[in-house]
Amino acid sequence: MGSPKDLNQPEIYVSALVRAAQTDDVEALTRWLADDEQAESGPFYKWYRYFAERLIAMAPRPEQGFVARVARTVPLPKVGRNDACPCGSGKKFKQCHLGSEESVAWKMGSPTPMMRAMAVSQIIQESPLEVLDEVPLEKCSPLAMAELAAAYQKEGELDTALTLLKRMLDGDRDDPFLLIDYWIARYAEWLVDAGLEAEGERFLLDEYKAARKIEGWQVAQKLAAFYIDQGNLEGAESWVSVAMEGKPDNPFNHYLKGLLHHGGEQWEEAAQCYEKAQSLSGELREQEQSYMAELVAESLERARNHQPLMVEEEEEDGDAMEQPTLNDDEESR
Numbered sequence: 001m002g003s004p005k006d007l008n009q010p011e012i013y014v015s016a017l018v019r020a021a022q023t024d025d026v027e028a029l030t031r032w033l034a035d036d037e038q039a040e041s042g043p044f045y046k047w048y049r050y051f052a053e054r055l056i057a058m059a060p061r062p063e064q065g066f067v068a069r070v071a072r073t074v075p076l077p078k079v080g081r082n083d084a085c086p087c088g089s090g091k092k093f094k095q096c097h098l099g100s101e102e103s104v105a106w107k108m109g110s111p112t113p114m115m116r117a118m119a120v121s122q123i124i125q126e127s128p129l130e131v132l133d134e135v136p137l138e139k140c141s142p143l144a145m146a147e148l149a150a151a152y153q154k155e156g157e158l159d160t161a162l163t164l165l166k167r168m169l170d171g172d173r174d175d176p177f178l179l180i181d182y183w184i185a186r187y188a189e190w191l192v193d194a195g196l197e198a199e200g201e202r203f204l205l206d207e208y209k210a211a212r213k214i215e216g217w218q219v220a221q222k223l224a225a226f227y228i229d230q231g232n233l234e235g236a237e238s239w240v241s242v243a244m245e246g247k248p249d250n251p252f253n254h255y256l257k258g259l260l261h262h263g264g265e266q267w268e269e270a271a272q273c274y275e276k277a278q279s280l281s282g283e284l285r286e287q288e289q290s291y292m293a294e295l296v297a298e299s300l301e302r303a304r305n306h307q308p309l310m311v312e313e314e315e316e317d318g319d320a321m322e323q324p325t326l327n328d329d330e331e332s333r
């Protein structure tokens with residue numbers, strides 16, 4: 001027997017859910033959970049089989065729009081008093097958790113919404129487009145819709161990606177794990193990639209006028225970045241000010257301001273803004289910090305050496321912000 005999967009660990013629970021979404025094979029999932037090829041003879045077999053059945057019932061499947069199957073209650077396994085306790089203590093059930101099964105409820109509980117969201121993202125990223133083509137969109141959460149859009153964009157299916165993302169943005173946007181400002185920036189960026197720059201600009205301006213589930217300054221920040229990307233520093237200027245007024249401590253705002261100075265060859269001012277951005281970057285989400293640090297460090301060095309802004313390559317810029325991964329630090333069970 002190897003080392004059984006500990007469903008107490010959120011990331012293990014997530015990968016178990018992903019695996020469950022990809023199979024209907026209870027036995028195979030049981031063996032994986034137990035990390036035991038001969039699981040049916042192991043001491044924990046009944047428990048792991050029970051966990052496997054539950055995971056399969058709860059898995060967010062593509063063909064169901066990533067909604068759990070009709071809640072199917074899985075009956076607790078009949079475990080004898082002399083069987084091994086599910087907690088893994090090695091003691092007999094009767095000498096350990098018998099009568100207090102709820103204290104091992106972690107394994108039997110449902111995934112938190114955050115774990116479910118992480119599983120949905122991962123399942124979409126791992127599914128081929130033929131599978132994603134069959135997803136019933138009307139059932140999809142905004143988060144699933146956005147992740148689907150990203151999957152198509154990654155495969156070069158830009159039209160489908162834009163349609164899906166627009167559908168999400170036009171919807172209720174009501175998903176606690178949806179990073180709406182990230183998706184707004186991507187939508188404008190993809191429009192530019194599709195040669196629809198004017199439409200991208202109009203989209204952002206409309207968003208700014210009627211910001212939903214996002215602050216006005218956040219959209220202003222996207223507008224500033226949008227114009228800077230187009231080499232239109234003048235157009236960016238007022239938006240940097242709006243963003244800065246809205247959130248003076250946001251490191252990305254200072255970075256954008258630095259870019260404006262940099263473009264005007266005001267090396268000292270640019271360097272100061274970049275340094276300010278660096279000093280504020282501790283407030284960013286962890287996964288954004290390294291991205292931000294890299295970006296700023298490079299620009300800062302150029303400003304100090306009186307080198308102009310980097311010129312973007314025309315094709316496949318590759319500078320698109322890495323898609324942030326969901327993490328579970330904002331929710332505990």
Ligand SMILES: [Zn+2]
Nearest residue numbers: 085087096097
């Ligand atoms: Zn126990």
